Amino acid sequence: MSRTVYVNGAYLPEEEAKVSVFDRGFLFADGVYEVTSVIDGKLIDFEGHAKRLARSLAELEMPNPVTEAELLEIHRELVTRNDLDEGMIYLQITRGAADRDFAYPQDAEPTVVLFTQARSLVDSPAARTGMKVISIPDIRWGRRDIKTVQLLYPSMGKMAAKKAGADDAWMVEGGFVTEGTSNNAYIVTRTGKIVTRHLGEEILHGITRAAVLRFAREAQMEVEERPFTIAEAQEAEEAFITSASTFVMPVVELDGTPIGTGKPGPVATRLREIYLEETRKAAT
Numbered sequence: 001m002s003r004t005v006y007v008n009g010a011y012l013p014e015e016e017a018k019v020s021v022f023d024r025g026f027l028f029a030d031g032v033y034e035v036t037s038v039i040d041g042k043l044i045d046f047e048g049h050a051k052r053l054a055r056s057l058a059e060l061e062m063p064n065p066v067t068e069a070e071l072l073e074i075h076r077e078l079v080t081r082n083d084l085d086e087g088m089i090y091l092q093i094t095r096g097a098a099d100r101d102f103a104y105p106q107d108a109e110p111t112v113v114l115f116t117q118a119r120s121l122v123d124s125p126a127a128r129t130g131m132k133v134i135s136i137p138d139i140r141w142g143r144r145d146i147k148t149v150q151l152l153y154p155s156m157g158k159m160a161a162k163k164a165g166a167d168d169a170w171m172v173e174g175g176f177v178t179e180g181t182s183n184n185a186y187i188v189t190r191t192g193k194i195v196t197r198h199l200g201e202e203i204l205h206g207i208t209r210a211a212v213l214r215f216a217r218e219a220q221m222e223v224e225e226r227p228f229t230i231a232e233a234q235e236a237e238e239a240f241i242t243s244a245s246t247f248v249m250p251v252v253e254l255d256g257t258p259i260g261t262g263k264p265g266p267v268a269t270r271l272r273e274i275y276l277e278e279t280r281k282a283a284t
């Protein structure tokens with residue numbers, strides 16, 4: 001089954017969609033991206049992703065070639081053309097094609113690519129069993145708040161996890177967990193407090209994170225935004241991750257040590273329920 005993808009203003013069969021070999025996304029990872037989930041054919045938190053995209057582009061002094069309204073239109077069109085009920089829409093914008101030179105080109109046209117990925121997200125086996133996570137050093141660059149396509153280290157982290165018989169890796173810098181390879185990381189302390197690293201340049205400002213923390217506070221759960229260590233996480237009552245593609249996912253093992261009961265805990269389970277309920281109501 002061939003998908004219809006979007007490239008620079010055109011909707012094309014995926015086999016016909018092409019980007020230049022001189023594209024700076026290809027040569028320099030000079031590009032940013034977003035992943036927006038789709039449930040029941042509707043977009044989850046589109047506005048949050050569009051706003052973060054605009055911020056990532058601005059931080060890299062890259063012109064924003066699409067308005068939020070145009071972007072919404074393209075997302076909707078892809079959902080319709082691909083008959084997408086559940087899954088993700090991947091969006092990437094690069095600085096465009098220009099002869100190879102480290103300095104930014106003056107007149108390159110940004111490249112805009114979007115495609116769909118049909119996936120079952122809500123009914124996830126990992127949500128029932130929980131995930132196993134290992135820790136790895138965080139050796140990424142210092143501007144992780146910009147959602148760039150430089151994802152080689154996160155890929156290496158996922159492979160290291162796979163080799164270790166785990167599902168993912170949490171990255172550690174200066175003794176503290178920054179985030180997961182493609183998600184934000186949380187623990188629930190013995191006193192029931194939800195702890196996740198504060199926002200800064202060290203982590204991506206997750207759109208799911210913002211929503212989940214808002215729902216947690218509305219449900220009178222206590223939230224503390226501060227760094228935590230691997231040792232503290234191993235002693236925690238629960239742990240979980242959040243991202244657009246996993247929503248809220250329990251973590252039940254860290255570096256071989258079971259967390260809490262070693263099964264998905266009530267806080268993560270409840271937050272997943274609330275998140276799905278509320279975002280489905282607000283989906284566009």
Ligand code: PDD
Pocket residue numbers: 035179180181182183184203204205206207208209242243244245
């Ligand atoms: N990843 N941290 C990192 C490093 C991420 O790559 C992501 C998202 C998140 C969570 O952000 P959000 O809640 O806005 O999805 C945190 C996406 C899903 C990906 O790379 O596929």
